[in-house]
Amino acid sequence: MIRLWMNLILLAVVLSGLSGAWGLLSTGGRAWGQWVASACMAVAGVMGAGAGLVALAENKTVVMQYPGVLPGMAMHLKLDALAAFFLVLVFVVGAASSIYGLGYWPQRRRRRTARKLQLVYGLMIAAMAMVTLAADAVVFLTAWEVMAVAGFFLISTEDERADTRQAGWVYLVATHVGTLSLFGVFALMHVATHSYELVAIPPADGAVVRLSIFLLALLGFGIKAGLMPLHFWLPGAHGNAPSHVSATLSGVLLKMGIYGLLRILMCLPQPPAAWGVVVLLLGASSAVLGVAFALGQHDIKRLLAYHSIENIGIILIGLGVALIGVADRHPMWVVLGMAGCLLHVWNHGLFKSLLFLGAGSVISATGSRKVDELGGLARRMPWTAGLFLLGAWAICGLPPLNGFISELLVYLGALEPATHAGVGAWAVISLAAVALAVAGALALACFVKAYGAVFLGMPRSRKALQASEVGRAMLGPMVVLGGMCLVIGLFPMVVLTPLEHAVGVWSRQMGSAERLATAVPWRMLSIAALALVAGVGLIWLVMRRTGAMRTRRAEPTWGCGYAQGTARMQYTASSLAQMLVGMLRWVLLPVQQGGATAGLFAESKRFHSEVPDLVTDRMLFRFWRWMQLRLRPMRRVQQGSIQRYLLYILLVLFGLLLTLVPVWTMVRRMLAL
Amino acid sequence: MTGTINSLLVVVLLVNLFMLGASRMRGLIHAAAAQGVILSFMPLLLAARLDWIAVVVASVTIGLKGLIIPRILHKALRDAKIKREVEPMIGFLPTMLLGALGTVLSLVLAAHLPVVGHPVSNLVIPVSLSTILTGFLLLTTRVKAITQVIGYLILENGIYIFGMLLLAAVPFLVELGILLDLFVGIFVVSIIIHHINQTFSSMDTRQLTALRE
Numbered sequence: 001m002i003r004l005w006m007n008l009i010l011l012a013v014v015l016s017g018l019s020g021a022w023g024l025l026s027t028g029g030r031a032w033g034q035w036v037a038s039a040c041m042a043v044a045g046v047m048g049a050g051a052g053l054v055a056l057a058e059n060k061t062v063v064m065q066y067p068g069v070l071p072g073m074a075m076h077l078k079l080d081a082l083a084a085f086f087l088v089l090v091f092v093v094g095a096a097s098s099i100y101g102l103g104y105w106p107q108r109r110r111r112r113t114a115r116k117l118q119l120v121y122g123l124m125i126a127a128m129a130m131v132t133l134a135a136d137a138v139v140f141l142t143a144w145e146v147m148a149v150a151g152f153f154l155i156s157t158e159d160e161r162a163d164t165r166q167a168g169w170v171y172l173v174a175t176h177v178g179t180l181s182l183f184g185v186f187a188l189m190h191v192a193t194h195s196y197e198l199v200a201i202p203p204a205d206g207a208v209v210r211l212s213i214f215l216l217a218l219l220g221f222g223i224k225a226g227l228m229p230l231h232f233w234l235p236g237a238h239g240n241a242p243s244h245v246s247a248t249l250s251g252v253l254l255k256m257g258i259y260g261l262l263r264i265l266m267c268l269p270q271p272p273a274a275w276g277v278v279v280l281l282l283g284a285s286s287a288v289l290g291v292a293f294a295l296g297q298h299d300i301k302r303l304l305a306y307h308s309i310e311n312i313g314i315i316l317i318g319l320g321v322a323l324i325g326v327a328d329r330h331p332m333w334v335v336l337g338m339a340g341c342l343l344h345v346w347n348h349g350l351f352k353s354l355l356f357l358g359a360g361s362v363i364s365a366t367g368s369r370k371v372d373e374l375g376g377l378a379r380r381m382p383w384t385a386g387l388f389l390l391g392a393w394a395i396c397g398l399p400p401l402n403g404f405i406s407e408l409l410v411y412l413g414a415l416e417p418a419t420h421a422g423v424g425a426w427a428v429i430s431l432a433a434v435a436l437a438v439a440g441a442l443a444l445a446c447f448v449k450a451y452g453a454v455f456l457g458m459p460r461s462r463k464a465l466q467a468s469e470v471g472r473a474m475l476g477p478m479v480v481l482g483g484m485c486l487v488i489g490l491f492p493m494v495v496l497t498p499l500e501h502a503v504g505v506w507s508r509q510m511g512s513a514e515r516l517a518t519a520v521p522w523r524m525l526s527i528a529a530l531a532l533v534a535g536v537g538l539i540w541l542v543m544r545r546t547g548a549m550r551t552r553r554a555e556p557t558w559g560c561g562y563a564q565g566t567a568r569m570q571y572t573a574s575s576l577a578q579m580l581v582g583m584l585r586w587v588l589l590p591v592q593q594g595g596a597t598a599g600l601f602a603e604s605k606r607f608h609s610e611v612p613d614l615v616t617d618r619m620l621f622r623f624w625r626w627m628q629l630r631l632r633p634m635r636r637v638q639q640g641s642i643q644r645y646l647l648y649i650l651l652v653l654f655g656l657l658l659t660l661v662p663v664w665t666m667v668r669r670m671l672a673l
Numbered sequence: 674m675t676g677t678i679n680s681l682l683v684v685v686l687l688v689n690l691f692m693l694g695a696s697r698m699r700g701l702i703h704a705a706a707a708q709g710v711i712l713s714f715m716p717l718l719l720a721a722r723l724d725w726i727a728v729v730v731a732s733v734t735i736g737l738k739g740l741i742i743p744r745i746l747h748k749a750l751r752d753a754k755i756k757r758e759v760e761p762m763i764g765f766l767p768t769m770l771l772g773a774l775g776t777v778l779s780l781v782l783a784a785h786l787p788v789v790g791h792p793v794s795n796l797v798i799p800v801s802l803s804t805i806l807t808g809f810l811l812l813t814t815r816v817k818a819i820t821q822v823i824g825y826l827i828l829e830n831g832i833y834i835f836g837m838l839l840l841a842a843v844p845f846l847v848e849l850g851i852l853l854d855l856f857v858g859i860f861v862v863s864i865i866i867h868h869i870n871q872t873f874s875s876m877d878t879r880q881l882t883a884l885r886e
Contacts (some may be wrong), residue, residue: 642812642821643762643812643813643814643815643816644813646809646812646813647813649809650806650809650813653809654778657782657802658782660782660785660786660787661781661782661785662785
């Protein structure tokens, strides 16, 4: 049967890969191409995700070989529970965002870009599915590169804007650096195993090779996943792409980095504890710093992008706990860490795409991404507001939603006492719990700020005042994603089987076996969540009955205008976050201009504050400017003349050929004559 | 057999030098076409027995290099109203001398190349290198966009000669693929030439430097 599921998934890959191609025929204002594309993506989504779920439940492995695709090589595809786990996410979010695009990026209004976007979008989904199925280096790197380049075209969809173009270029540079190091990974693995297939390297083999593979994989996949010092491309790229694309990029594409890292680690059994410590520390710094930078953002999409960095950090904390567990032979750490890592991959994929789609609805209703131009949208867009609140609730890791479950798994792992291991490993793992708690608290503050400024209070601009609820094509996918968040949160048992099988694939390979079902009180979790919902509902009912909800306000007669605030008097997003940003000044380095007033009758003042990115704005751009200055003399070589460029090639070619000729001996012989 | 091939290869060499000295576009195109046709016959001479694949490949190659590509180039020449003279950056005589020097160098190089097995003729490698060099010389020293196209054509001829060393190893499918690439490339370039000509009313590749960063 597993063969059937594999074939269905491959069919879904083909369907989504070609989904945008038909639309190329629909020119001008006729938009049937977009409907065809979204229908293809929806069918592929149902088929792929369904087959993936069944394959997850069956928990079998199938390897397909296609000999002769490349000269002298066969193409290997492999479907196991781990691959199926990621496939489900790819297809679910891919389909949801594509349907959302019908309302958000309609071909009728976006004539110039819509068809290109659909074509490349389908290709990216297909390529991501192929990445998860790849079982050899050639397929993996090909799919990886198609995915990365498709991402570039999607990010630079609105290439008439200068900052979009810049974000696109930065992304392209970053992704190519990542791919380069992946080439290194696979080359080294070929050295160790004499095979391009993803097979395990015997643990006895060279420690140096294994370490270099690990470090290169961490670099390559870390760039893709947006790990903290390597995240520099992420805020710009996710902030400037169309929102439904950002949802897919953030919800799914980042996870491909995690998937690749997991696969490569499976090829390196018996990792030393230091690897786990490195992954965990990187994850902890990503989690805390990601959310800290999110606090200082005024652009709702950049804010969400920084939260992706935070969540990747949480995922990596889980992975770090699992890796330390493998090294120290502590099966509870392995199973809980890995389960937290994988479940958070799903959860973040769901609630982050929900949030990005919610932000997209706000943007399409108001035309503004700036938090400080919005406000009071809860009354004008109740559905969007409710769904955004659901996503925000989930991302903060609050019960009874799905974010809570996955973070709880990591917490349980981190608080599990050590058995064999020394105090050192346990200390590091306890640090994970601390980092997780700090990140969670800051995330809550950040979303209080974002939700409060965007949806509550009073409209800060005419755009926000005139906003109205978005259409069904946009609300539908959000309802589906929100529903999934709710189901996983209320009935976590539904993910137990898929999770156990996917974790099993990884931990068996790493030599550890512990049942997830017994490690976590699943039934209690569900009962507690339902009780919470019931309790809150009951309180609400009682308050409604007794009339406690109806507020009556008494104000002094001469209230000096404080009785009723105006839009200009309410807290702005930056003033709400000011205290926390101030506390984190040492790392955020916020920039503020103006603002101070003096005297009784102060004239009007302007105030501006921003938090530039630590790596991108403060380091990379400066470095690039410096390089450009330094390399100016090299400009003389680059004249723009084709003939001259060809001459360079000719000279290099002949120089290389001449190294074959023993010129020196010939000259010497001639002189001797 | 080897005698025929050797004499054909010498003809190819002479055509190379002729092309470097050719001052008229028409002559240049004809020479490139002739070289292509001569080269297309060679696999037929080399093959141990004539199977139909070899015949098909040879006739397709002859058709493309001898008829279709020259026709496209002539049409481009006519449509774009390009002047019939080849415009060199350095004179015809210096390029011919460079070509001759390159041929000598190719002979020296070929003697030192570590080739596995015995090539059909000792001339294959030097002629191939010299043809590649000729293509490069045309690319680097001529101004018009259409001469660039011919340069690439000759470059491909050189690679084709080199491919004869591997006749048994390279499947004909690959050969046909390369041919298709070349054809599409020239097709596209001739269209581009037309468009450049309409936009800038000039075919001078020197003016393309205005596009640099």
